[in-house]
Amino acid sequence: MDKRIPVTIITGFLGSGKTTLLNELIQRYPEKKLAIIENEFGELGIDQDLVVRGEDQIFELSNGCICCSLNDELVDTLAKLLNGNYDFDHLLIETTGIAEPDAIAAAFVADASVQAYFQLDAVICLADAQYTLDSLAEREEAKRQLAFADLILLNKKSSVSEEQLEQTKAGLKKLNPLAEIIEADYGKTERNLLDLQAYAFATVEEKLKAQHQPKTCSHGSHHHHHHEQGELVTHSFIFDQPFDLLKLRHWLQVLLMLQGEGIYRVKGVLWVQWQDKKMVLQSVRKSFALQLGEDWPEDKPRQSRIVFIGKNLRKDILEKSLKQLLALETSF
Numbered sequence: 001m002d003k004r005i006p007v008t009i010i011t012g013f014l015g016s017g018k019t020t021l022l023n024e025l026i027q028r029y030p031e032k033k034l035a036i037i038e039n040e041f042g043e044l045g046i047d048q049d050l051v052v053r054g055e056d057q058i059f060e061l062s063n064g065c066i067c068c069s070l071n072d073e074l075v076d077t078l079a080k081l082l083n084g085n086y087d088f089d090h091l092l093i094e095t096t097g098i099a100e101p102d103a104i105a106a107a108f109v110a111d112a113s114v115q116a117y118f119q120l121d122a123v124i125c126l127a128d129a130q131y132t133l134d135s136l137a138e139r140e141e142a143k144r145q146l147a148f149a150d151l152i153l154l155n156k157k158s159s160v161s162e163e164q165l166e167q168t169k170a171g172l173k174k175l176n177p178l179a180e181i182i183e184a185d186y187g188k189t190e191r192n193l194l195d196l197q198a199y200a201f202a203t204v205e206e207k208l209k210a211q212h213q214p215k216t217c218s219h220g221s222h223h224h225h226h227h228e229q230g231e232l233v234t235h236s237f238i239f240d241q242p243f244d245l246l247k248l249r250h251w252l253q254v255l256l257m258l259q260g261e262g263i264y265r266v267k268g269v270l271w272v273q274w275q276d277k278k279m280v281l282q283s284v285r286k287s288f289a290l291q292l293g294e295d296w297p298e299d300k301p302r303q304s305r306i307v308f309i310g311k312n313l314r315k316d317i318l319e320k321s322l323k324q325l326l327a328l329e330t331s332f
C-alpha cells in the first residue's frame with residue numbers, strides 16, 4: 001500500500017473562495033489530520049486567521065509567492081513537516097490568488113526526495129461563477145490556474161443566473177477539457193475532494209480515453225484533436241507505434257528545455273518498446289516523470305495517447321516531431 005501522504009493543491013483567482021473551501025474541508029473531514037500550507041502574497045499573514053482551526057498544523061509561506069520563490073521554501077517547509085512532531089495524514093496547500101500552480105505541482109511530480117514522502121492527489125481550482133469569464137479575459141494567471149486544474153469547483157453558483165452559470169461552464173470546458181467541473185456554493189459538494197487520485201495511473205488513463213472517442217481513424221495511424229481559446233491550446237495525439245524509451249526521454253528533455261515555458265502540462269499513457277506495462281508520462285513545466293503503470297491487456301492492440309496543454313503550441317510541429325521520434329517520418 002502506498003503510505004505516502006496525499007497532497008491537495010487549492011488554487012483559484014483572488015476571492016474565488018479558496019479559504020472558504022479550506023474551512024469547509026476542515027469541517028467536513030474532522031477525522032482527517034490535515035496539515036495546511038498557506039501561501040500569502042505580501043507580508044501580513046491574514047489567511048491564517050481566517051482558517052477555523054488555528055494551532056500548529058498551519059504553516060505560512062509569506063516570502064512572496066510560492067511559485068516564484070519556489071522550490072526552496074516549499075521544500076524546506078515539507079522537510080519541517082516531516083521532521084517535526086506533526087501528526088498529519090493529508091497536506092493541503094492553498095496558493096495565492098495569482099500563483100501558478102504548475103510550479104508548485106512540479107515539486108511533487110518531479111522532485112524525487114519529495115515524491116518519496118508525498119503524493120500529489122489533485123490540483124483543485126476554484127472559479128467564481130460571477131467573475132471567472134472576466135478574469136479569464138483579463139488575467140493570464142487565471143487562465144493558467146484553470147487550465148492546469150484536475151478539478152474545477154465552480155463556486156458561488158447561486159449568485160448568478162442559470163444562463164450565466166452555463167456560459168461560464170462552457171468557457172471552462174473549452175479552456176480545460178480534461179478537468180471535472182463541479183458547481184458549488186461556499187465550496188460545498190458531495191464529491192470527496194480529498195481523494196480524487198488525479199495523478200493515479202487509472203485516472204490519467206481514463207481522462208485521456210475520454211478525450212478521444214476510441215475509433216479507428218480513417219486517415220492513417222494517428223489521430224489528433226485540438227482545441228483553441230486565445231493562446232492556450234490542448235493538442236492530443238494517438239499513435240499505434242511503440243516509442244523507444246531512450247529517445248523519448250531525450251526528446252522530452254529537449255522539448256521541455258526549449259519550450260518548457262509554454263508547455264504547462266503533458267500527460268500520456270504510452271506504449272514503449274520491450275515493455276509489457278503501460279508507461280505513464282506526467283510533465284509539469286520543465287520536469288517530467290515516466291512511470292510504469294498496469295500491464296497492457298493481451299486481447300487489445302496497444303496504443304499511445306498523449307496530450308499537451310500550453311501556450312502557443314504548434315500542433316503541426318509537435319506532430320512532426322513525434323512522428324520523427326517514432327520514425328514514421330524522417331528528418332531529412
Ligand SMILES: Nc1nc2c(ncn2[C@@H]2O[C@H](COP(=O)(O)OP(=O)(O)OP(=O)(O)O)[C@@H](O)[C@H]2O)c(=O)[nH]1
Pocket residue numbers: 012013014015016017018019020021047096097126155156157159184185186187
Ligand atoms: N455568495 C457567495 N460568497 C462566497 C461563496 N464562497 C465564498 N464566498 C465569499 O467570497 C469571499 C472571498 O472568499 P475567500 O474564501 O476568502 O476567497 P479566497 O479565494 O481565499 O480569496 P483570496 O485569499 O483573496 O485569494 C468571502 O467573502 C466569502 O465569504 C459562495 O459560494 N457564495
